[in-house]
């Protein structure tokens with residue numbers, strides 16, 4: 001049974017096609033990247049998988065089931081961009097909300113918040129948080145739910161080296177512990193470090209790409225998106 005299977009996906013915003021007969025099949029747990037320039041459809045793809053958007057046609061199945069709200073609630077944890085938090089709330093409010101909704105033990109919440117260094121600021125209001133603090137909270141919420149499929153939208157944005165190391169380790173660990181992480185990011189070096197496989201969104205399709213390091217991934221990116229000749233130069 002596939003963890004995630006997308007078949008014949010067609011989606012457009014008004015007249016703008018984002019996916020045309022796109023396919024994707026993930027059968028093994030691990031960390032998978034989604035790469036594409038701004039405005040190509042990475043967030044749209046995650047929103048379609050999470051059932052926030054509905055395709056014009058095609059099917060999306062998670063663990064062999066259509067992505068109804070009940071299926072998504074059971075099998076998916078979606079960390080949307082950190083901008084979605086309400087600034088008047090405290091990190092603690094969000095942690096409690098998800099803890100109650102998913103019946104998560106206090107021990108599990110504590111283990112995740114400690115691992116991600118959220119305990120130091122969880123009692124403060126979100127408006128006082130830096131970008132890195134919001135990213136840590138976002139990931140803590142996504143992880144404590146313990147769903148088999150994690151969708152992460154730009155979890156590596158705006159992080160200092162320490163935060164980046166914590167989040168990088170956490171994502172790699174998830175992939176090794178039988179979870180599947182689908183991660184949209186522009187950070188090609190980081191993607192190369194944490195992913196087992198990546199996909200580019202090109203020509204309204206989801207194409208698998210193989211690479212072994214960030215430089216190769218950057219070359220692939222140029223090949224698909226910049227139309228620039230490869231001069232062999234790296235900066």
Ligand SMILES: Nc1ncnc2c1ncn2[C@@H]1O[C@H](COP(=O)(O)OP(=O)(O)OP(=O)(O)O)[C@@H](O)[C@H]1O
Nearest residue numbers: 013014016018036037038039040041042043044045
């Ligand atoms: N609600 C909407 N209504 C109309 N068009 C939209 C809507 N949301 C997104 N779009 C358009 O769909 C396209 C894909 O958007 P999406 O946010 O999925 O891109 P992205 O690859 O995640 O971009 P970024 O890297 O900037 O986050 C963009 O051209 C965007 O303008």
